[in-house]
Amino acid sequence: MRLVRNPDYVKKDRPYLDEITVRSIDSRATRMLAYATSDYDITFPSDVSIPLMKDVKARAPNAICEMTSTNLQINLLVNRVNPPFDNPEIRKAMSLALDRKAFNSILSESTGRLGGAMQAKPEGEWGMPADVLSTLMGYGPDTEKNLADAQAIMQKLGYSDAKPLSINIQTRNLPTYRDPAVILADQLKNIYIVAELDILDTPRWYSRLQRKDYTIGLNVTGVSVDDPDGNLVESYSCNSERNYTQYCNAEVDKLLAAQSREVDKDKRRKIVFDIERVLVEDAARPVILHSSAGNCWQPYVRNFRPHDNSQYNNLRFEDVWLDK
Secondary structure, eight states: OEEEOOTTOSSTTOOOOSEEEOOOOSOHHHHHHHHHTTSOSBOOTTOBOHHHHHHHHHHOTTOEEEEEEEEEEEEEEEOTTSTTTTSHHHHHHHHHTOOHHHHHHHHHTTOSBOOSSSOOTTTOSSOOOHHHHTTSTTTSSOHHHHHHHHHHHHHHTTOOSSSOEEEEEEEESSHHHHHHHHHHHHHHGGGTEEEEEEEEOHHHHHHHHHHTOOSEEEEEEEOSSOSHHHHHHHHHSTTOTTOTTOOOOHHHHHHHHHHHHOOOHHHHHHHHHHHHHHHHHTTSSOEEEEEEEEEEEOTTEESOOOOSSOSSTTTTOTTOEEOO
């Protein structure tokens, strides 16, 4: 795909580049190899994992690579109208069973961030401090206690190793979705939930979400603006089309409206924290991890700056130029 310079662009002296050529390669490892052998000037934004970045640097020592926060979050979708997941206790057990530090260690070599629905600190403007976050259900340091509490809930509901709950976990056919879905399935075994992965291509995945035609999903949510109106309202308000879990809480909707009206930033932040607490207690859409990701570019690529509060907002490439 070729994108050519717009002569009527809103900024008269931009963009600098005459065109950008994008080539689609299904395998991420193959994409990285093509970059390392100088077939490309730059990797696709936020496409480089930590292991692949190490491989790129070994193959192309002059490559410039940077790992940043992306304002992408991995979250658990539970369609709360489908039995048995219409029972809030089973949703609570699933939330308690999440070992977020294990996800972070395996997926990001502990470079990701633990947080709530808003982007985690220090990059996130609205993220909870660690001492506040640790008081929320499932975020405390005692993961063994969390797991024991989750197992007790499931046992009370009649589940055990001898009588597990069988489910399908649906997710999108991309490495950034598949990899955490595998970890999720493994962790749910600890609370007597046996899961098989149902991997869907992108059109089918989004079609299923729009129709609410799923039971359990492993999702990745990207946010372009680190602001509660652009994130919380979209995912958690009763009437939002992208409220995929069909979560609806009148108290949360009132708080969403209140924070949107509040002009004092400190007061608004307090309301946002109140919303976060309710969402966690309701296991509304449990956030697993705020991802980090890498970008690599050739030394002659100038003015490319990855953003740490969104992977989307520098994709115009209007200031990028090639020094060759």
